[in-house]
Amino acid sequence: MGGVVSDGWLLARVLRTPGNALGLDAAGWTALIAIARAEQIIGTLASRLDGLKLPGDVARILDDARASAAQGQVAALWEVEMARRALAPLGEAVVLLKGSAFAAAGLRAGEGRSIGDLDILVPRARIDAVEAALLAAGWEWVKPNPYDDAYYRQWMHELPPLIHRDRDRMIDVHHTILPLTARITPDAVSLLASSVAVGPGVRMLAPNDVIVHAAAHLFADGDLAGGMRNLWDVHCLVDQFGTTGLDQRAAHHGLAKEVARSLRLAAALYGDGAKLTPGDHVYLRRLTARDSWGRPTRQVTRLGFYVRSHWLRMPPSMLAKHLWTKWRAKPD
Amino acid sequence: MRHVFSVRIGPVGFRVGSTWRTPIEQLEALYANYPRPEVPDFSVRLFPARPWRQFIRPSVTIGGDFMLPDALPLPLAQGLLAAEMGMNLQMALGQRRYLLLHASVVERDGKALLMSGISGAGKSTLSALLSARGWRFMGDEFALIDPETGLLHAFPRLVSLKNAAIDVVTNALPDARFGPLLAGTPKGDIRHLVPDASAVAAMDTPVPPALLLFPSYGFEADERLVPLSEVFVRLTQASTNYVALGERGFDALARLVKTVPARAIDYPDTDSAVKQIEKLWAAL
Amino acid sequence: MAEPLFRMARAEALRIVHLDSFVAVFHRSSGLTHLLAAPAPEIMATLGEAGLTRVALAEKLVADFDLEDLDDAALAERLDELVACGLVAAA
Numbered sequence: 001m002g003g004v005v006s007d008g009w010l011l012a013r014v015l016r017t018p019g020n021a022l023g024l025d026a027a028g029w030t031a032l033i034a035i036a037r038a039e040q041i042i043g044t045l046a047s048r049l050d051g052l053k054l055p056g057d058v059a060r061i062l063d064d065a066r067a068s069a070a071q072g073q074v075a076a077l078w079e080v081e082m083a084r085r086a087l088a089p090l091g092e093a094v095v096l097l098k099g100s101a102f103a104a105a106g107l108r109a110g111e112g113r114s115i116g117d118l119d120i121l122v123p124r125a126r127i128d129a130v131e132a133a134l135l136a137a138g139w140e141w142v143k144p145n146p147y148d149d150a151y152y153r154q155w156m157h158e159l160p161p162l163i164h165r166d167r168d169r170m171i172d173v174h175h176t177i178l179p180l181t182a183r184i185t186p187d188a189v190s191l192l193a194s195s196v197a198v199g200p201g202v203r204m205l206a207p208n209d210v211i212v213h214a215a216a217h218l219f220a221d222g223d224l225a226g227g228m229r230n231l232w233d234v235h236c237l238v239d240q241f242g243t244t245g246l247d248q249r250a251a252h253h254g255l256a257k258e259v260a261r262s263l264r265l266a267a268a269l270y271g272d273g274a275k276l277t278p279g280d281h282v283y284l285r286r287l288t289a290r291d292s293w294g295r296p297t298r299q300v301t302r303l304g305f306y307v308r309s310h311w312l313r314m315p316p317s318m319l320a321k322h323l324w325t326k327w328r329a330k331p332d
Numbered sequence: 333m334r335h336v337f338s339v340r341i342g343p344v345g346f347r348v349g350s351t352w353r354t355p356i357e358q359l360e361a362l363y364a365n366y367p368r369p370e371v372p373d374f375s376v377r378l379f380p381a382r383p384w385r386q387f388i389r390p391s392v393t394i395g396g397d398f399m400l401p402d403a404l405p406l407p408l409a410q411g412l413l414a415a416e417m418g419m420n421l422q423m424a425l426g427q428r429r430y431l432l433l434h435a436s437v438v439e440r441d442g443k444a445l446l447m448s449g450i451s452g453a454g455k456s457t458l459s460a461l462l463s464a465r466g467w468r469f470m471g472d473e474f475a476l477i478d479p480e481t482g483l484l485h486a487f488p489r490l491v492s493l494k495n496a497a498i499d500v501v502t503n504a505l506p507d508a509r510f511g512p513l514l515a516g517t518p519k520g521d522i523r524h525l526v527p528d529a530s531a532v533a534a535m536d537t538p539v540p541p542a543l544l545l546f547p548s549y550g551f552e553a554d555e556r557l558v559p560l561s562e563v564f565v566r567l568t569q570a571s572t573n574y575v576a577l578g579e580r581g582f583d584a585l586a587r588l589v590k591t592v593p594a595r596a597i598d599y600p601d602t603d604s605a606v607k608q609i610e611k612l613w614a615a616l
Numbered sequence: 617m618a619e620p621l622f623r624m625a626r627a628e629a630l631r632i633v634h635l636d637s638f639v640a641v642f643h644r645s646s647g648l649t650h651l652l653a654a655p656a657p658e659i660m661a662t663l664g665e666a667g668l669t670r671v672a673l674a675e676k677l678v679a680d681f682d683l684e685d686l687d688d689a690a691l692a693e694r695l696d697e698l699v700a701c702g703l704v705a706a707a
Contacts, residue, residue, distance in 0.1 A: 590635075
């Protein structure tokens with residue numbers, strides 16, 4: 001099969017319609033696997049291709065990826081249990097975010113997903129108590145640096161990262177889903193109040209809020225790194241839960257534009273397509289910027305997104321101060 | 333990636349892409365006898381960290397499917413070493429089918445001898461010397477154990493010889509093929525030995541393990557039995573993917589520990605080691 | 617309030633391999649491997665899946681292993697450790 005485009009669109013087409021992979025030659029498969037690995041989505045790809053007749057090498061590589069993701073989920077769900085036990089004495093349930101939530105709830109978005117750190121959401125008022133409970137239960141700070149610590153506590157939407165001293169696994173404790181300095185301020189209290197039970201002592205956001213979080217995470221909180229995986233999450237969530245009430249919920253959190261955009265992009269990549277704005281096309285270019293070795297390409301667009309993401313997180317005067325202090329502290 | 337090289341070593345296929353031609357030429361020459369994979373399991377990339385680093389004091393940054401964030405680049409003259417390190421890195425971080433142990437492996441009479449130890453214990457040197465004495469070379473960096481069968485699968489990459497070991501082995505194997513001398517690497521002088529044709533020809537024949545040794549270089553010749561729990565702990569430390577494999581890793585390791593005798597041997601020089609090893613093997 | 621019952625984790629959750637004086641335990645729910653030395657394996661075996669209170673456990677250990685005496689504080693610590701890593705459940 002000649003003329004195969006080797007960038008993120010190759011991955012998107014196969015995730016959308018697994019049968020599209022059957023015409024790939026060795027070079028095509030090699031590129032697909034490299035891009036999927038770079039986007040941290042190879043377990044999901046393997047899940048989607050399960051049951052298809054694949055060439056020997058490919059079947060083996062994808063089997064291993066699936067087994068690896070599955071074992072990773074066992075470890076991730078154990079971290080959920082450990083966090084549940086640490087917070088139970090406080091009367092706080094663990095409210096899960098992102099991959100751990102999908103896995104714990106058995107959602108389609110969780111199938112084959114590789115899960116990294118445990119992300120949880122707690123009320124801002126209880127963040128000190130939660131921090132103390134986690135430290136008492138064996139978690140420790142990853143990096144003690146006075147300036148960074150103050151920055152995190154005052155402005156960021158999460159505690160500085162904690163790692164468990166025996167199990168060597170990280171936990172990220174959030175009290176809202178965007179940095180406090182961002183121009184958009186989601187309703188954290190409402191996120192918690194609307195959360196749904198996944199098991200005893202374990203909760204996750206309500207379905208519409210999960211989609212809003214995915215959109216927030218993708219656009220406002222990063223430089224689009226991991227974007228293809230984020231949009232796959234959105235695609236699966238919409239597929240499973242629909243979009244009833246989503247517009248209103250997004251507007252309530254001040255993320256209506258971001259959610260609408262993420263729905264269009266997810267549909268363009270993985271669904272039945274959408275009517276795209278010029279801005280959407282720029283985002284898609286950036287999101288699919290990988291070559292057949294999985295390397296990020298289209299460097300100019302990439303830099304543009306990095307500057308934008310920092311600008312979104314902090315007012316310009318604060319940004320200047322932050323960068324100045326960071327620049328000064330950097331060793332030669 | 334202008335220049336690309338592909339090779340299958342045992343059950344694992346690699347592709348190595350490089351901005352520069354020389355490392356690829358070297359790999360092609362040294363791995364000439366090896367088969368090529370259809371779709372490689374892992375990709376390695378050799379590239380300049382900054383565009384001008386391709387030409388000005390050229391230095392090779394090691395990348396691939398799996399990367400270490402703070403890895404220091406190597407000078408282009410050591411590009412071959414960078415490629416080998418890149419392949420090691422993909423295995424260490426990405427291998428999920430076979431339990432990996434840092435050990436050299438040689439085979440005799442259809443059974444495998446594993447020598448496990450840290451860098452400098454002599455596993456590469458000993459495996460090379462034994463290969464000159466009728467043992468089949470199966471690998472000097474990673475032992476691959478199939479959790480389903482308990483068998484060792486050969487993974488015969490270029491044997492990495494350091495410093496004094498270079499002369500010892502070039503003297504013992506005068507007809508063997510060697511790579512260039514790489515001086516001044518982070519680990520001193522390095523030279524690669526190409527596994528002989530019979531090792532490559534037999535690399536798809538897995539064998540059961542029969543003896544596990546923990547060699548230590550630089551001591552009076554000695555030998556002791558290693559208790560099971562100590563073997564278990566030392567091997568989990570010697571494995572890069574034990575935890576990631578979950579229960580399959582546990583099963584593979586427990587079976588190995590319970591069925592294969594283990595000895596720690598101290599040796600003052602390689603001649604003494606070879607004698608001790610062959611005596612222990614004969615006594616099995 | 618009733619005394620808590622300590623139970624060994626369900627048999628399906630554990631893979632147990634006896635080495636020498638140590639027992640290797642693979643805990644399926646966590647993916648973690650534990651190497652246990654006395655008295656941990658004995659405690660787990662004595663608790664079984666039915667479970668015992670701490671007092672009943674102490675009594676049974678003394679009887680089954682013919683112990684002269686038993687350090688309650690040490691037993692409590694060992695139990696807490698086993699509960700912390702999931703090998704024993706406290707209800």
